[in-house]
Amino acid sequence: MESLAPDTAPSAPPPIRRLDPQDPTPAQEAVPTTATSFVAAKRSIAAPQFSIRRMEVDRVSIHYGAKAAVKGVSLPIRQGEVLALIGPSGCGKTTLLRSLNRLTELTAAARLSGSIRLDDVDIRLIEPTLLRRRVTMVFQQPNPFPMSVFDNIAYVLREQGSRRVRKKALEPQVHSALARAGLFEEVKDNLKHPALKLSGGQQQRLCIARALAAEPEVLLLDEPCSALDPQSTAVIEDLIVRLRDDVAVVIVTHNLQQAYRIADHVAFMYLGDLVEYNSATRLFNSPTQQRTAEYVSGAFG
Amino acid sequence: MEEELQPEYGPKWSDQRVERMLGTLVVFIVGLLLALIVVVVINGWPSFAHNGLSWFGPGGNVDDQLSAISQSAETGAGYIYTFHAWPLIWSTILICGGAVVLGLVTALFISVFLTEFAPAWMSNLLRPVVRFLASVPSVIYGLLGVLVLVPFIGNHLITEHQKASVAGIISLTGYSLIAAVIVLTIMIAPLMVSIFTDALSSVKPGWLEGSLALGVNRWRTIWKIGVRAARPAIVAGTVLALARAIGESVMLAMISGSTAFAPNPADGLIFIYEPSRPLAPTIVKSVDQLSSPPAKATLFAIATFLLFSGAMFSLAGALTRRAMNKYGAA
Numbered sequence: 337m338e339s340l341a342p343d344t345a346p347s348a349p350p351p352i353r354r355l356d357p358q359d360p361t362p363a364q365e366a367v368p369t370t371a372t373s374f375v376a377a378k379r380s381i382a383a384p385q386f387s388i389r390r391m392e393v394d395r396v397s398i399h400y401g402a403k404a405a406v407k408g409v410s411l412p413i414r415q416g417e418v419l420a421l422i423g424p425s426g427c428g429k430t431t432l433l434r435s436l437n438r439l440t441e442l443t444a445a446a447r448l449s450g451s452i453r454l455d456d457v458d459i460r461l462i463e464p465t466l467l468r469r470r471v472t473m474v475f476q477q478p479n480p481f482p483m484s485v486f487d488n489i490a491y492v493l494r495e496q497g498s499r500r501v502r503k504k505a506l507e508p509q510v511h512s513a514l515a516r517a518g519l520f521e522e523v524k525d526n527l528k529h530p531a532l533k534l535s536g537g538q539q540q541r542l543c544i545a546r547a548l549a550a551e552p553e554v555l556l557l558d559e560p561c562s563a564l565d566p567q568s569t570a571v572i573e574d575l576i577v578r579l580r581d582d583v584a585v586v587i588v589t590h591n592l593q594q595a596y597r598i599a600d601h602v603a604f605m606y607l608g609d610l611v612e613y614n615s616a617t618r619l620f621n622s623p624t625q626q627r628t629a630e631y632v633s634g635a636f637g
Numbered sequence: 638m639e640e641e642l643q644p645e646y647g648p649k650w651s652d653q654r655v656e657r658m659l660g661t662l663v664v665f666i667v668g669l670l671l672a673l674i675v676v677v678v679i680n681g682w683p684s685f686a687h688n689g690l691s692w693f694g695p696g697g698n699v700d701d702q703l704s705a706i707s708q709s710a711e712t713g714a715g716y717i718y719t720f721h722a723w724p725l726i727w728s729t730i731l732i733c734g735g736a737v738v739l740g741l742v743t744a745l746f747i748s749v750f751l752t753e754f755a756p757a758w759m760s761n762l763l764r765p766v767v768r769f770l771a772s773v774p775s776v777i778y779g780l781l782g783v784l785v786l787v788p789f790i791g792n793h794l795i796t797e798h799q800k801a802s803v804a805g806i807i808s809l810t811g812y813s814l815i816a817a818v819i820v821l822t823i824m825i826a827p828l829m830v831s832i833f834t835d836a837l838s839s840v841k842p843g844w845l846e847g848s849l850a851l852g853v854n855r856w857r858t859i860w861k862i863g864v865r866a867a868r869p870a871i872v873a874g875t876v877l878a879l880a881r882a883i884g885e886s887v888m889l890a891m892i893s894g895s896t897a898f899a900p901n902p903a904d905g906l907i908f909i910y911e912p913s914r915p916l917a918p919t920i921v922k923s924v925d926q927l928s929s930p931p932a933k934a935t936l937f938a939i940a941t942f943l944l945f946s947g948a949m950f951s952l953a954g955a956l957t958r959r960a961m962n963k964y965g966a967a
């Protein structure tokens with residue numbers, strides 16, 4: 337596996353510049369409209385080096401019983417980019433995200449129509465457990481298992497292997513997963529400690545590490561920072577941007593500034609409809625839809 | 638105006654007052670418990686004092702010893718206390734241990750099925766049924782055992798050849814170890830199932846979902862995350878079931894066969910058809926001898942033994958739970 341430490345990876349993007357009124361450097365992408373502070377905070381990270389289309393959501397509708405939660409949504413998901421899903425509460429973001437690795441099937445009432453493809457294969461043809469290893473998900477509430485930090489990661493590795501592996505043999509993989517999630521330095525001396533004793537931000541990064549240990553191709557994040565303080569949020573945002581070259585990242589967020597900071601493309605949903613899918617800069621600065629403009633300006637206005 | 642409001646300021650039942658009342662209640666209950674233990678131990682002490690450690694060991698026929706003890710009160714030649722409880726203890730270990738192990742395995746599978754795999758209607762129907770079964774009086778299980786299971790074992794499972802092979806030592810009638818274990822398992826499994834299902838369904842859904850979202854299948858998820866997280870409650874339920882099994886007297890007196898025989902695994906598989914009698918039913922059987930002082934001491938000594946083993950299991954259970962809670966499962 338290639339090293340992902342930012343100082344060794346040749347193509348690693350520079351760290352994200354965060355919203356900071358004291359920040360002396362002027363914003364690079366000065367945009368005329370809605371000139372609020374968040375616009376000035378548009379990150380100075382490099383544009384994506386490349387982007388490969390990995391998943392394709394094609395006219396997907398999802399119903400819970402008679403209620404439509406997602407209505408005919410189509411959009412691409414690309415590796416090399418971060419895709420953010422935004423929209424008011426209840427508009428179907430979580431539902432759409434969960435459908436990407438067939439987690440919606442665990443809800444008895446949920447019905448899906450349309451198709452979702454991963455590398456041009458309909459995901460209904462991929463065995464669910466295999467699909468969920470290729471497309472892993474991190475939830476809004478950090479949910480580390482009631483085990484040690486080490487075992488939380490090792491669990492994924494052990495369940496993937498067919499034979500029982502000794503602890504020692506798993507160490508390199510566990511360490512590298514923790515390092516990718518930017519957690520290793522903080523927990524390296526406490527790998528045997530209960531994961532539930534970590535701070536909220538550390539728990540969420542442990543969950544990300546766990547999701548990364550499965551070596552996924554697509555990483556789904558459902559409001560990963562909603563329970564976190566700004567510091568932990570910043571760490572996770574850096575991490576997400578750093579990950580985008582290796583995995584396609586989809587993030588649901590209520591924090592529009594966060595979407596603006598880290599996403600390359602943004603999808604705005606409203607009552608189950610995909611209202612607008614556009615590059616982050618365009619969606620926030622010159623939205624083509626009235627609803628998008630209202631939502632974006634309402635939140636920042 | 639202010640003076641009128643004064644008495645309304647505090648609630649009638651202040652927290653301190655409730656705390657004090659509950660505290661008194663707790664002290665009272667603990668006191669009662671201690672008194673109970675002291676009475677039992679003091680009454681049983683002569684039996685332990687006369688036999689020493691051999692009380693727990695094997696030697697002689699327990700039923701003969703018991704009748705000698707109770708008759709010694711009338712002979713005037715001094716009390717006899719000689720008592721070697723091993724056959725009773727061994728029977729208790731075999732029957733209760735067998736039932737708890739069997740019950741634990743069955744109850745775990747049933748609970749996993751009910752919480753994770755059964756359709757909602759089935760689970761909604763069966764869970765109250767299981768709770769009801771857990772509350773059926775044991776004497777009813779005893780009656781059914783005598784009526785159905787014992788004759789079936791005696792007439793269909795035990796062969797004439799087997800009966801003949803041990804004819805000189807013991808007669809095999811169907812009142813047996815296996816009958817006792819089966820009925821006791823049926824009796825305690827519902828208790829375990831109802832505790833286990835409650836524990837499994839209160840495992841944080843996020844843990845299970847988190848495991849499923851990582852591509853671990855449902856079966857592995859429920860065992861590695863669900864059952865694992867529910868372990869403290871599983872231990873607690875098992876200890877409770879074990880306590881109920883050890884204390885069970887009426888049903889076992891009806892089914893286990895009323896001889897103080899020590900079934901011997903060295904006899905081969907036939908030992909599961911051999912009769913025996915655990916400790917608790919022995920007390921029930923001999924309760925009419927209480928007027929004889931040495932018999933009374935012997936019965937209370939048995940009670941002491943039961944009380945202490947119960948306490949030991951609770952303690953062991955609490956320690957295990959604490960060890961398991963290290964990672965914050967409960």
Ligand SMILES: Nc1ncnc2c1ncn2[C@@H]1O[C@H](COP(=O)(O)OP(=O)(O)OP(=O)(O)O)[C@@H](O)[C@H]1O
Pocket residue numbers: 400403404405423424425426427428429430431432443445
């Ligand atoms: N398990 C379920 N059963 C029935 N309806 C559901 C279920 N889950 C979600 N819904 C409904 O589907 C709609 C979309 O829900 P979803 O959770 O996808 O919204 P969301 O955009 O993620 O909202 P939020 O931002 O508040 O998380 C909502 O109206 C919700 O009531």
Ligand SMILES: [Mg+2]
Pocket residue numbers: 429430431558
């Ligand atoms: Mg949601």
